[in-house]
Amino acid sequence: MGQYYIDHYNAEIHHTNFVNDRCTILNVASKHRATLQSEREVARLCRDSGYVKCACCDGLVI
Numbered sequence: 853m854g855q856y857y858i859d860h861y862n863a864e865i866h867h868t869n870f871v872n873d874r875c876t877i878l879n880v881a882s883k884h885r886a887t888l889q890s891e892r893e894v895a896r897l898c899r900d901s902g903y904v905k906c907a908c909c910d911g912l913v914i
């Protein structure tokens with residue numbers, strides 16, 4: 853099961869296993885960050901709220 857970092861400030865989603873130095877979420881204040889384990893929730897954020905997956909998640913099926 854995957855786990856995801858949600859960057860509510862930049863409306864980006866990162867996969868915790870693939871977060872790297874290029875991920876902007878590392879510079880986002882913790883109050884703007886959340887973690888999600890539900891792929892359904894992640895998909896809903898993308899679909900309904902316009903969140904985008906960070907490049908660190910490229911190739912992953914969310």
Ligand SMILES: [Zn+2]
Pocket residue numbers: 865866867870871872874875876906907908909
């Ligand atoms: Zn990322």
